Amino acid sequence: MRVTNSMMVNNLLRNLYKNYTKMDKSQQMLSSQKKFLRPSDDPIGVTRSLRLSTEILNMQQYKRNAEDSDSWLQSSEQAVNNIISVMQRIRELTVQGSNTGTYSPDDRKKIADEIKELKEQLIGIGNTAYAGSYLFSGFKTDKPLLNKDGTYDLDGGILRAGETIEVNVGISDRIGMNTLGQKIFGSMATTTYDEYVLKGVGEFKGVTLNGTNNDLVITYETTPPGSVTISMDNGTYNSIDGLRFVKDLNEKIDATPLKGLVKAELEDGIVVFKGARNFNIDTTGTTMDVKDIMGIEKGKNADLSKVVVSDIDDIDREIFHGSTEYLLKAEGGFSGTAAGDSFVIYYGDNKYTITMDRAYTAAEDKEFIYDFNKKLAETSGLAGHVKLSMKDGQFAISADKNFKLDAANFNKLGFEDATSGLKGAKAAYAIEGGKLDLVYGDITIPASPDNKLYIKYGGNNYTINLTSKTYDNTPGNTFDDLIKDIQHQINTDPALNDLKGYVTVTGVDGSIKFNSDSPFDLVYGGTPVTNVALMASLGFTTEKEGLLIGDRVESGGATQLLGMLDKLIEDLNTNNSDGISKNLARLDAHIGNLNSVRAEMGVKANRLELTLNRIEDDNVNLRGLLSKNEDIDMAETIIKLQMQENVYNAALSVGSKIISLSLVDFIR
Numbered sequence: 001m002r003v004t005n006s007m008m009v010n011n012l013l014r015n016l017y018k019n020y021t022k023m024d025k026s027q028q029m030l031s032s033q034k035k036f037l038r039p040s041d042d043p044i045g046v047t048r049s050l051r052l053s054t055e056i057l058n059m060q061q062y063k064r065n066a067e068d069s070d071s072w073l074q075s076s077e078q079a080v081n082n083i084i085s086v087m088q089r090i091r092e093l094t095v096q097g098s099n100t101g102t103y104s105p106d107d108r109k110k111i112a113d114e115i116k117e118l119k120e121q122l123i124g125i126g127n128t129a130y131a132g133s134y135l136f137s138g139f140k141t142d143k144p145l146l147n148k149d150g151t152y153d154l155d156g157g158i159l160r161a162g163e164t165i166e167v168n169v170g171i172s173d174r175i176g177m178n179t180l181g182q183k184i185f186g187s188m189a190t191t192t193y194d195e196y197v198l199k200g201v202g203e204f205k206g207v208t209l210n211g212t213n214n215d216l217v218i219t220y221e222t223t224p225p226g227s228v229t230i231s232m233d234n235g236t237y238n239s240i241d242g243l244r245f246v247k248d249l250n251e252k253i254d255a256t257p258l259k260g261l262v263k264a265e266l267e268d269g270i271v272v273f274k275g276a277r278n279f280n281i282d283t284t285g286t287t288m289d290v291k292d293i294m295g296i297e298k299g300k301n302a303d304l305s306k307v308v309v310s311d312i313d314d315i316d317r318e319i320f321h322g323s324t325e326y327l328l329k330a331e332g333g334f335s336g337t338a339a340g341d342s343f344v345i346y347y348g349d350n351k352y353t354i355t356m357d358r359a360y361t362a363a364e365d366k367e368f369i370y371d372f373n374k375k376l377a378e379t380s381g382l383a384g385h386v387k388l389s390m391k392d393g394q395f396a397i398s399a400d401k402n403f404k405l406d407a408a409n410f411n412k413l414g415f416e417d418a419t420s421g422l423k424g425a426k427a428a429y430a431i432e433g434g435k436l437d438l439v440y441g442d443i444t445i446p447a448s449p450d451n452k453l454y455i456k457y458g459g460n461n462y463t464i465n466l467t468s469k470t471y472d473n474t475p476g477n478t479f480d481d482l483i484k485d486i487q488h489q490i491n492t493d494p495a496l497n498d499l500k501g502y503v504t505v506t507g508v509d510g511s512i513k514f515n516s517d518s519p520f521d522l523v524y525g526g527t528p529v530t531n532v533a534l535m536a537s538l539g540f541t542t543e544k545e546g547l548l549i550g551d552r553v554e555s556g557g558a559t560q561l562l563g564m565l566d567k568l569i570e571d572l573n574t575n576n577s578d579g580i581s582k583n584l585a586r587l588d589a590h591i592g593n594l595n596s597v598r599a600e601m602g603v604k605a606n607r608l609e610l611t612l613n614r615i616e617d618d619n620v621n622l623r624g625l626l627s628k629n630e631d632i633d634m635a636e637t638i639i640k641l642q643m644q645e646n647v648y649n650a651a652l653s654v655g656s657k658i659i660s661l662s663l664v665d666f667i668r
Helices: 005-032 043-097 105-126 181-185 242-254 290-294 312-316 365-377 479-492 532-537 560-573 577-630 634-658 663-667
Strands: 158-160 166-170 173-176 190-199 207-209 215-220 227-231 235-237 262-267 270-275 279-281 303-310 326-329 342-347 350-355 386-391 394-399 403-405 429-435 452-457 460-465 503-508 511-516 520-522 552-554
Touching (some): 005 634, 043 577, 166 577, 181 577, 242 270, 303 365, 394 479, 511 520
Antiparallel strands (some): 190 303, 262 270, 326 394, 386 394, 429 511, 503 511
């Protein structure tokens, strides 16, 4: 075959282009300092670089998480250190106050005043926030932990033992950065109930009643009784006759339809009216100058407050971090009770009888709850441990340990009348659905067989046949009625006897919540097949497993530490030397507990420090591997580029000498 000039030229150009391409790639590598610029350059190397880059990004996020957790822990530790400092100061003052030979009763009152101020400081520290989040309120970081009176706040919520805020600081490595408030302040068994209070702004001044200023008109929330006139007898009450005035006033109130609904009391010389519902002193018909006599404005509504009754014996037991709720919920409505009706409660190893003083109509459910809880609060052994409340339009009794009710008379409260009595079940597990709003969307329970809800409990499947109806927020078809109907099916269906008393249904801020004493599941699809549309309408969009609630403290619950300080202040003010001495041991117990909490924080801080060091080391190693995988060797690349340039230039030179073009080539 003849080799022509054209073939030699084409071959030369092709080789020159290849060499030029290599040289161009080397120049790009030199300018970018990377071995590959596109996946096709080195698919395996690119894959490895992507994996290493992802790991580096993860390490950066882990580092941020660890640093945030460390800052949170430092703030928490500083708060606990401040609490310990305050407690040590209180202990110093208590030691001084226990010295009967040196300090007089007046001195002890001054010590009590300082401790009272220190208590306020402790409440402030308990509500410490970091970056807008309260440190000790569990998941409710937007809610303060404590009220001004030292009880738990939480905006009406519950702080559970499992509310640990965990963050990722590594692959399968999580750390809880928060400390729950009950670990610091402890918990006391508490009964709370609502009370409306109309209180004067000054002490009782005295009055002379002469027939023109005897009438006091009280307007009560419900009708009847509505507005009721209380007419006092003529007579003179001096400023020191406050107790006599209140006694005579209550006798007049008890002679009207307000008997058992409103009561007057004298607290530190100030007249206070209390009741179960809202009320006021009406401006129309009231001739008594209540503003001058008692410091109460006419027409002003009573203030809603919570009465907190605690078991004072709790301050002497080991630091208590909350209790598990035992709950028994009625299935029907309140039908009213008669005067003298007795209610028997078995709690612990004892039997207690609560006897009501008057009759209650079906419309006086709030009044019954108010008076029943007052009876509980006055009963030693039940005070702080058992309470009656209204849940979803039905009565519910809860306690901090096992209890049982005699069947007699509890059926009047809507509890099923059972000859064996009624037992409270431990609400240890719960499943809560999504929020429902009947204002914007009705809930329709279809007809059978699409009305069935399935629960797995104790290894068995149970079918709840819901009532086929539409809940549209009209009377009888409200959210509370939906809760009642579900509970009613559980309590009355013979096939669900194993669930009766052990599975309760409650409403929480518009969501349906199932409670049980042991693990359970709501079946979503699967076998048996639950109507998915039905589940969704009730707020459950996936299969749910019962969540362990654990011990909890509730809003309004008393704190053990601050309850102990209240007792100390009381003992100092009453010059109780024995009580002051006992408080030294209590203070030592709480300081010891606080030191334990601080030690736990120290352990977490040390772990975070080690974690940060490990993250830094891992980050350095990963960046080294990434650099080794994709960064060029500068010297090697420069030498390689110079060689390619030399070859290219040599090829041009040699090619120009070997391939000489003739006149014919130019003519072509």
